[in-house]
Amino acid sequence: MLQKSIKPKRTKTPEQALTALMNLAARSEKSSGDAMRLMQNWGVEPSARQGVLQKLIDSKFIDDRRYAEAFVRDKMRFSSWGLFKLRAALRNKGISSEIIEEALRQLDRSSLSDRLRTRLEQKMRTVKASSRYELKTKLMRYGASLGYDFESVADVVDSLISDIEE
Numbered sequence: 326m327l328q329k330s331i332k333p334k335r336t337k338t339p340e341q342a343l344t345a346l347m348n349l350a351a352r353s354e355k356s357s358g359d360a361m362r363l364m365q366n367w368g369v370e371p372s373a374r375q376g377v378l379q380k381l382i383d384s385k386f387i388d389d390r391r392y393a394e395a396f397v398r399d400k401m402r403f404s405s406w407g408l409f410k411l412r413a414a415l416r417n418k419g420i421s422s423e424i425i426e427e428a429l430r431q432l433d434r435s436s437l438s439d440r441l442r443t444r445l446e447q448k449m450r451t452v453k454a455s456s457r458y459e460l461k462t463k464l465m466r467y468g469a470s471l472g473y474d475f476e477s478v479a480d481v482v483d484s485l486i487s488d489i490e491e
Contacts, residue, residue: 341367350381356387356392357389359418394428406471442484
């Protein structure tokens, strides 16, 4: 089956894209990957995209380092994401590995464990399980879905379950 090439819903000139991206970036942080995706969706010529992006970077509307730091801070504060999920999300946004690792280094590692424990305690109140094994499995799966490493999740889950049994 042949796929039709998808035409952008509306096309923008590089100048229109620059103005639109400046307005968007002034309201909320955008990554360079976000800008490139938007320009592609708007039908901006591939040869002009990099020039528009460079103008945005030069004028400080887009800064991947600033974006990564804000993203990590917000996802930790409001969603309690773990390192794996944060790293994957930033990679999907087109942020370079060195900037990702720099943003993750700024996290307080002790608060990661506290946030994981809090989220698992909340989940434990709502999960329905017929056995200790089922409860542990569901909590482990939930902790992993938040992006925490297996050992950290296992330690917290074991601690929570042993607290229940006492």
